[in-house]
Amino acid sequence: MNREGLRKRASSLLNRYPILPQEGTLLLLYLYNTLNVRLASLHDQAYSAYFSYLPPAGLRDRVSGTADAHEFMLVGRKIADDLTNILGRLNRSWPDFEKVLDFGCGCCRVMTHLRQWKNKLYGTDIDKKAITWCGRSIDFASFSVNKPAPPLEFPSEFFDLIYSISVFTHLDERYQFDWLNELRRVTRPHALLLLSIHGNYAARINKLNPCEKQKLKQEGFLYLTHYGPGPFPKFYGSTYHTKEYIYKRWSQYFRILDYVEQGINNHQDLVVLERC
């Protein structure tokens, strides 16, 4: 079980059998998290010697739910390779695209592994701390902070490719549609978009309760707001989609070229879209 799973399980057990007031539970989770981040940062100097784009442990924790440096690098590499392979399925490769945006780039877990392709890389995120670190530490891309709701600062029809890992997995339905609309605005005709979501597999391993399962089955979309206090804004939840929902609703914004189950790190599904 990963740490998010563990945290969810611990919270649900403590809610069912409260041994502490809720504030006590949250405090324990907070202390546990802080300790983990501190412990992980002890080895950073050694890792930085051979990976110059290693962000601080606190920022790693915010994007991957673990501050572990080794896992951060491995998963970033794997996701970059997944994206490359998925482009290959379409007979495309990174040099086909001039301007590439990582939407919700965090601290560049993925982008650093794409730098060899020499695209004009851009990263944007709502997380000011992550973007400040990126701006200071990464010399092969441009960065900006965006607001939780559109617009982005880019002109219309600017990008040839946009990828976004684990961002639509956190948005409610209104933000989702607003952002699909905005990503359509900033992409050129025939641009590609690679957007990851929580599909069947993630819903299964994250152990949704019967009520949540039923809602997802009926509506094709499930948004949960179980995130406690932390660095993220209120709207930041946990979102699940069915494949049927994606084909029905996202096709109102883009042409759907492919839907790759567990295409991202054997976990999230990847939706491959073309701007018409």
Ligand SMILES: C[S@@+](CC[C@H](N)C(=O)[O-])C[C@H]1O[C@@H](n2cnc3c(N)ncnc32)[C@H](O)[C@@H]1O
């Ligand atoms: C799970 S992290 C993934 C980060 C990065 N894509 C990666 O794979 O390492 C989700 C990221 O989405 C960002 N995010 C959430 N909502 C966003 C929005 N409306 N616009 C831009 N970024 C957003 C968060 O700040 C966070 O950095």
